[in-house]
Amino acid sequence: MLNSLLIANRGEIACRIIETCKRLGVRTVAVYSDADVYARHVAMADEAVHIGAAPATESYLKGDRIIDAAKAAGAEAIHPGYGFLSENADFADAVVKAGLIWVGPTAETIRSMGLKDEAKRIAEEAGVPVLPGYRGEAQDAGTLEGEAERIGYPLLIKAVAGGGGRGIRLVSRREDLAGELESAVREAKSSFGDGRVMLEKLVERPRHIEVQVFGDSHGGAVHLYERDCSLQRRRQKVVEEAPAPGMPEDVRAAMTGAAVSLAKAVGYQGAGTVEFIVDGTRPLAKDTFFFLEMNTRLQVEHPVTELITGTDLVEWQLRVASGEKLPLEQGDIPLNGHAIEARICAEDPADNFRPGAGRLYAFSLGDVERLSESSAGAPEGSLEDDLILYRLDSGFGAGDTVPAVYDSMIAKAIVKGWDRESAVDALADSLGESIVAGIPSNIGFLKRCLDHPVFRSGEHHVNWIADEIDALTQPKLDTREAAGRLVAHALMRPGDDGPFDRRDGWRMNAPARRSMRLKLDGEIAEITPDPAEAPVIMPAVSITDHSFAVGIDGDTVLVDIPDYEAEAEAIAGGDKVSAPMPGKVIDLRVQPGDEVSRDQTLAVMEAMKMEHSLKAPRDGVVKAVGAEVGEQVAEGVMLVELEEI
Numbered sequence: 001m002l003n004s005l006l007i008a009n010r011g012e013i014a015c016r017i018i019e020t021c022k023r024l025g026v027r028t029v030a031v032y033s034d035a036d037v038y039a040r041h042v043a044m045a046d047e048a049v050h051i052g053a054a055p056a057t058e059s060y061l062k063g064d065r066i067i068d069a070a071k072a073a074g075a076e077a078i079h080p081g082y083g084f085l086s087e088n089a090d091f092a093d094a095v096v097k098a099g100l101i102w103v104g105p106t107a108e109t110i111r112s113m114g115l116k117d118e119a120k121r122i123a124e125e126a127g128v129p130v131l132p133g134y135r136g137e138a139q140d141a142g143t144l145e146g147e148a149e150r151i152g153y154p155l156l157i158k159a160v161a162g163g164g165g166r167g168i169r170l171v172s173r174r175e176d177l178a179g180e181l182e183s184a185v186r187e188a189k190s191s192f193g194d195g196r197v198m199l200e201k202l203v204e205r206p207r208h209i210e211v212q213v214f215g216d217s218h219g220g221a222v223h224l225y226e227r228d229c230s231l232q233r234r235r236q237k238v239v240e241e242a243p244a245p246g247m248p249e250d251v252r253a254a255m256t257g258a259a260v261s262l263a264k265a266v267g268y269q270g271a272g273t274v275e276f277i278v279d280g281t282r283p284l285a286k287d288t289f290f291f292l293e294m295n296t297r298l299q300v301e302h303p304v305t306e307l308i309t310g311t312d313l314v315e316w317q318l319r320v321a322s323g324e325k326l327p328l329e330q331g332d333i334p335l336n337g338h339a340i341e342a343r344i345c346a347e348d349p350a351d352n353f354r355p356g357a358g359r360l361y362a363f364s365l366g367d368v369e370r371l372s373e374s375s376a377g378a379p380e381g382s383l384e385d386d387l388i389l390y391r392l393d394s395g396f397g398a399g400d401t402v403p404a405v406y407d408s409m410i411a412k413a414i415v416k417g418w419d420r421e422s423a424v425d426a427l428a429d430s431l432g433e434s435i436v437a438g439i440p441s442n443i444g445f446l447k448r449c450l451d452h453p454v455f456r457s458g459e460h461h462v463n464w465i466a467d468e469i470d471a472l473t474q475p476k477l478d479t480r481e482a483a484g485r486l487v488a489h490a491l492m493r494p495g496d497d498g499p500f501d502r503r504d505g506w507r508m509n510a511p512a513r514r515s516m517r518l519k520l521d522g523e524i525a526e527i528t529p530d531p532a533e534a535p536v537i538m539p540a541v542s543i544t545d546h547s548f549a550v551g552i553d554g555d556t557v558l559v560d561i562p563d564y565e566a567e568a569e570a571i572a573g574g575d576k577v578s579a580p581m582p583g584k585v586i587d588l589r590v591q592p593g594d595e596v597s598r599d600q601t602l603a604v605m606e607a608m609k610m611e612h613s614l615k616a617p618r619d620g621v622v623k624a625v626g627a628e629v630g631e632q633v634a635e636g637v638m639l640v641e642l643e644e645i
Contacts, residue, residue: 029048055405151199360401361398444553
């Protein structure tokens with residue numbers, strides 16, 4: 001087993017790898033950019049090395065700096081996680097040439113599977129079913145037009161060096177081919193530096209099913225069953241589950257057997273995933289699946305495989321990289337229960353999934369936070385048939401800041417049940433009790449996906465979210481008002497000191513009436529709860545003395561009590577300049593000790609798509625500054641405090 005490991009990644013996957021290393025007694029080295037100085041993975045590791053500025057091109061994609069960091073910290077090996085340099089064959093080569101151990105398949109394997117046309121050629125030779133298409137070297141318009149006619153429409157244009165859904169175009173008619181070809185080639189050159197494309201017959205109602213494979217340097221290769229990743233948006237996975245719904249045993253044997261054959265054909269070492277596209281217009285059968293591509297790394301969705309097999313795939317990676325044989329033979333790998341994972345992202349589904357960033361003022365994910373004996377990185381084997389297992393893989397917690405320069409995924413909520421229904425129920429319930437405040441999140445969207453009868457029946461497909469996008473992205477119309485009523489009920493509870501402290505709306509010779517002005521996600525609303533109606537119980541947390549986050553079916557509503565005292569103090573020339581609404585601090589023009597004069601601009605905020613200049617209420621000296629440039633702040637947060645000159 002390795003003694004020390006550098007993790008060339010960040011966020012939840014870096015934390016996930018560190019957890020396994022701690023259990024195994026492996027010393028860990030983290031790397032971090034300017035944006036991740038206070039990140040959780042940095043605090044968790046035994047040692048951390050700064051590698052550059054916030055943009056990934058200046059830090060996490062700088063292979064030479066990462067190798068230098070490993071050498072300086074005395075690490076034996078480098079684990080790339082996923083994303084960034086994880087499938088970069090040149091980096092894998094450089095790691096080995098530097099005398100370090102690469103935790104992953106060989107550079108040669110990465111190269112052979114990285115080019116889609118070469119990967120499909122190898123798959124065909126290994127007897128793996130492949131979709132009809134064109135993967136030739138000739139790239140002139142005449143050849144491509146002729147091949148398109150042979151394949152038939154509709155078809156897909158795919159970048160040979162593609163990945164992540166880029167460089168793909170759908171062509172439904174002959175007349176559209178030339179324009180879509182030009183667009184696909186342009187994007188492929190921009191994204192991958194390689195403009196070559198291939199053509200492939202379109203599966204019009206596709207499912208995405210993949211097989212987890214593992215190989216070692218002794219010629220061993222096994223599978224750890226399949227995962228269904230058909231719930232996608234713009235070819236990006238949203239929810240993953242294992243095993244695949246409705247999978248017959250004979251089809252499973254055929255699909256997993258094909259995946260292992262491909263792994264053996266390329267001498268695969270470490271964790272890999274063989275992805276298949278499945279014709280969803282028919283029930284699963286041996287002739288309904290076709291090879292799509294092979295991912296030569298650990299997948300984001302690996303936890304669902306770990307939970308149904310009782311394994312730790314990161315531990316397997318470290319053992320294989322150390323030269324050991326696979327921990328289990330094929331016949332010894334169990335399949336127990338059903339597991340499902342939801343990717344939690346800092347994005348606003350109601351605003352075309354606009355990414356968000358800033359301070360996490362609240363981050364609570366319901367039952368998923370109650371980790372049991374099989375928590376991330378420390379599985380203890382299979383579970384009892386009637387036990388629900390919750391797991392949270394996250395790189396962030398309440399109080400942390402989510403940077404704006406990286407992928408929007410901040411956590412993964414995973415649940416295992418005794419069957420698919422119990423697992424989906426438990427995950428949906430947990431997401432419904434979640435609260436994320438300070439940044440937008442997709443949790444409400446995830447819950448609506450899980451609750452939908454099409455998903456519940458297992459009839460969803462890769463394009464299903466696009467078909468139902470409006471219904472899935474919009475919260476219920478009364479969500480904000482329900483959150484306001486909950487807070488109003490709590491604030492209007494009768495006092496215990498006497499009749500004059502009661503807040504029940506009693507009026508002489510008139511019916512009782514209670515109302516309260518609150519801000520719901522920044523908008524003023526008059527809330528008049530019915531005193532005879534008990535409020536619906538919903539999860540809520542206090543952000544400040546006058547600001548609350550309320551969770552409703554996965555959506556979080558920020559409820560603020562208007563701070564009239566602060567407004568009056570500002571008018572009178574008080575000492576504090578506070579954020580008038582939730583927003584981002586984009587400029588701070590003073591620091592402690594500076595003398596300022598009345599109406600001088602002290603800070604600038606961006607909120608509600610506008611810039612707001614915050615001015616000094618009086619002459620004075622800056623006593624304290626309560627925020628940083630780039631920080632997302634809640635309403636009422638003190639930005640600048642003054643004292644007399």
